[in-house]
Each structure stands twice: as C-alpha cells, then as structure tokens.
Amino acid sequence: MLGSDYPGQVCSLARSLEVIGERWTLLILRDVFTGIRRFDELVHSLGIARTVLTRRLDALVADGVLERRAYQARPVRYEFVPTAKGQELVDVVALLMRWGDTHYPHPAGPPRQLLHHDCGGHAVPHLACSDCGQELDLNNIEARLNPALA
Amino acid sequence: MLGSDYPGQVCSLARSLEVIGERWTLLILRDVFTGIRRFDELVHSLGIARTVLTRRLDALVADGVLERRAYQARPVRYEFVPTAKGQELVDVVALLMRWGDTHYPHPAGPPRQLLHHDCGGHAVPHLACSDCGQELDLNNIEARLNPALA
Numbered sequence: 001m002l003g004s005d006y007p008g009q010v011c012s013l014a015r016s017l018e019v020i021g022e023r024w025t026l027l028i029l030r031d032v033f034t035g036i037r038r039f040d041e042l043v044h045s046l047g048i049a050r051t052v053l054t055r056r057l058d059a060l061v062a063d064g065v066l067e068r069r070a071y072q073a074r075p076v077r078y079e080f081v082p083t084a085k086g087q088e089l090v091d092v093v094a095l096l097m098r099w100g101d102t103h104y105p106h107p108a109g110p111p112r113q114l115l116h117h118d119c120g121g122h123a124v125p126h127l128a129c130s131d132c133g134q135e136l137d138l139n140n141i142e143a144r145l146n147p148a149l150a
Numbered sequence: 151m152l153g154s155d156y157p158g159q160v161c162s163l164a165r166s167l168e169v170i171g172e173r174w175t176l177l178i179l180r181d182v183f184t185g186i187r188r189f190d191e192l193v194h195s196l197g198i199a200r201t202v203l204t205r206r207l208d209a210l211v212a213d214g215v216l217e218r219r220a221y222q223a224r225p226v227r228y229e230f231v232p233t234a235k236g237q238e239l240v241d242v243v244a245l246l247m248r249w250g251d252t253h254y255p256h257p258a259g260p261p262r263q264l265l266h267h268d269c270g271g272h273a274v275p276h277l278a279c280s281d282c283g284q285e286l287d288l289n290n291i292e293a294r295l296n297p298a299l300a
Contacts, residue, residue, distance in 0.1 A: 012250030012261055013180050013243060019254075020246075021173035030163050034293055064253075082288070085253055090288045091245050091277035093163060096170075097293075099242070100162030103214075103235055104169075111161055112293040114286075121281025123291055127241035128278035131271025138232070138240045141273055142265045143184055143247075148258040 019063045020089065024048060024056050029086065030093050032066065037079040065089070094125045169213045170239065174198060174206050179236065180243050182216065187229040215239070244275045 020026060027046055031037075036045050039057075043050055057080055060066040065086035071079045082089075094114060101110040116123035127136045134140075170176060177196055181187075186195050189207075193200055207230055210216040215236035221229045232239075244264060251260040266273035277286045284290075 011177075011180070012247040012254070012256075014177060014250075015254040016246040016250035017173040017176060021176065023167040023171035026167060026171065027161075027164060030161070033288060087288045088249055088252075090291075091286070092242055092249075094277060094286070094291070095241050095245065096166040097162040099238060100164075100166035102238075104162070104165040106162075106299070108298040109296055111296050111299050113296060115292045115294055116279045116281060116284070116286060117290045117292065118284055119279060119282035121279060123286060124280035125277045125286055126280060127244060127275045128283070128285075129266040129269060129271060130274035130276060131266060132269035133278070133283060134266070134268055135278075136241070136244070136264075136266060136273060136275055138183060138237045140267045141240075141244070142267065143262040144265055146259055146261050146263065149256070149261050 019060075019065065020092075022056075024052065025060065026089075026093060026096070028053075028056060028060065028080075029065075029082070029089055032080055032082050032086075033090055033093060037081060038071065039078060039080075042080070060086070091125065095127070098125060169210075169215065170242075172206075174202065175210065176239075176243060176246070178203075178206060178210065178230075179215075179232070179239055182230055182232050182236075183240055183243060187231060188221070189228060189230075192230070210236070241275065245277070248275060 020029070024046070028042065031042055031045050036042060039053070042048070042053055046053065057066065061068050061080070064083055066080045067083050068078045069081055070076050097112065114123045114125065115121070128134065129136055170179070174196070178192065181192055181195050186192060189203070192198070192203055196203065207216065211218050211230070214233055216230045217233050218228045219231055220226050247262065264273045264275065265271070278284065279286055
C-alpha cells in the first residue's frame with residue numbers, strides 16, 4: 001500500500017490519488033453523479049458494507065468532494081451531494097466508462113450512453129486542449145517539469 | 151475490498167477499475183507515459199517494493215495495458231511500454247493531474263506543465279463532446295441507461 005504522504009513525491013496525480021485513488025470512491029462518485037445519493041440507496045447500489053461506505057463517505061466529505069445534507073428530520077437522514085470540486089471528477093468517471101466500453105464491451109452494448117444536452121449528440125468524451133480545442137493524446141503532449149521543482 | 155467480479159454490476163467503470171482501480175497502477179502509468187519504463191527505474195521513482203511492482207506490472211501486461219520488451223540480453227532486462235490500449239489512459243492521468251493542481255496546489259506551482267505540441271500552447275486538458283467539440287460537465291451531460299440492460 002501507498003503511505004498517506006508519498007515521501008519524496010512532488011506529484012499532482014499522487015495528491016489526487018490520496019483522495020480518490022481507491023476503487024470504491026469512483027463507484028460512489030458514479031452513483032452520486034447519477035442521482036443515487038442517500039445512504040441506503042448507495043448501500044443497495046454498491047453492495048458495499050455499511051461500515052466501509054460510512055468511512056469512504058466521511059473521507060470524501062472531509063476532503064470537500066461531497067457535502068452531507070439532511071433530507072429528513074425525524075430520524076435524521078442524509079444524502080451526499082457532490083461539491084463543485086467533486087463535480088469536476090465527472091470527466092474522470094466519463095473517460096473510464098468509455099475506456100471500459102471500448103476494451104471490456106458488454107454484449108448488449110454500453111450500459112450507459114452519454115448524451116450531450118447542448119448539441120443533442122451521443123457524446124463520446126475525449127480530452128481537448130484548452131488553447132486550440134484539438135484532441136490530445138500521448139503523441140502530441142509533453143509533461144514538462146517545473147524548473148522551480150527540478 | 152471490492153471482489154474481482156462485482157456481482158450484479160453491469161458497469162463500464164467497474165470493469166475499468168478492475169484493471170486500473172488501484173493507486174499504484176495510475177502512478178506506474180504516469181511513469182511509463184513520461185519514459186520511466188525500466189524495472190529498476192520504476193522501483194526508484196515510485197519507492198515501491200519490488201514484489202509489489204512485479205505483481206502490478208504482471209497484471210498490467212496480462213490485461214494488455216503494458217507490453218514487456220527486452221532491452222538487454224545478458225542478463226535479460228525488461229522495460230514496460232504502454233500498448234495502444236494503455237496509451238488511451240493518458241487522458242485519465244492528465245485530468246487527475248489537473249484536479250490535483252487545482253485543489254492541492256504546490257507552493258512552487260504545478261510540478262509538471264502539459265504542453266501541446268501541435269499548437270504550442272500550455273494545454274489544460276478538459277473533456278469535450280465528440281459531436282460538437284464543446285466542453286462537457288455534469289450539467290450538460292446525462293448518462294442514459296441502455297434499454298436492453300434496464
């Protein structure tokens with residue numbers, strides 16, 4: 001297992017994985033993105049032990065990825081809503097869905113199809129450059145080290 | 151821990167996470183994408199136990215994400231090169247780097263800056279629609295269930 005501080009690593013990815021680098025977490029995010037947000041609904045959808053789910057949800061709330069909201073007063077019941085920071089991770093979930101559909105296809109086709117409301121199209125997400133809008137792949141990008149950290 | 155078969159789950163993301171849903175795996179991919187591909191270089195870069203690295207690399211080769219290539223004959227030494235299927239995951243790594251830079255910034259700035267060769271720009275990757283090219287976020291996409299699997 002990775003330690004919690006990645007000694008010697010100055011890496012944005014490593015810091016992200018401290019928060020979400022665990023399989024349950026991305027499945028929890030998948031569910032809250034699609035509207036499955038109540039504790040009991042999440043237990044049912046994920047088939048996860050309640051103690052494990054509680055621990056993961058607490059960590060995601062502490063890290064500001066999810067927000068806990070009471071939806072019922074007596075007894076108090078909570079739902080878990082993605083924050084703005086959490087909502088940004090929809091791109092990671094979408095790309096991993098696409099990768100799964102491509103390489104581990106289900107015989108009946110993709111379990112979920114992404115629709116883009118604005119254009120009405122079947123959106124196949126891809127990575128694009130913020131400057132020119134062109135699609136990015138490993139052959140046209142370079143990760144240059146920050147000289148201040150070299 | 152998740153079982154290896156996610157009983158009852160028909161989910162592209164869950165299938166992807168079977169292969170790469172573990173923190174070391176994405177850090178290994180980060181390294182092979184930036185050219186750190188030899189076993190001993192990976193041990194040094196990651197600070198990972200050799201037995202753990204061997205197990206992760208074997209799994210990634212078995213799943214067709216990495217390819218093992220001999221770069222030296224006596225004694226035989228291997229490097230690990232991303233396959234086409236593995237190269238596709240650069241988008242996930244790039245988005246998680248960006249998310250880490252945004253929410254867990256390093257005082258000296260982003261450790262690595264992505265440059266887009268084709269336009270010369272500092273690429274901030276984002277998710278775009280394959281149909282219209284517009285940026286996608288949680289508010290303008292919908293994941294519709296495949297009726298054949300409902």
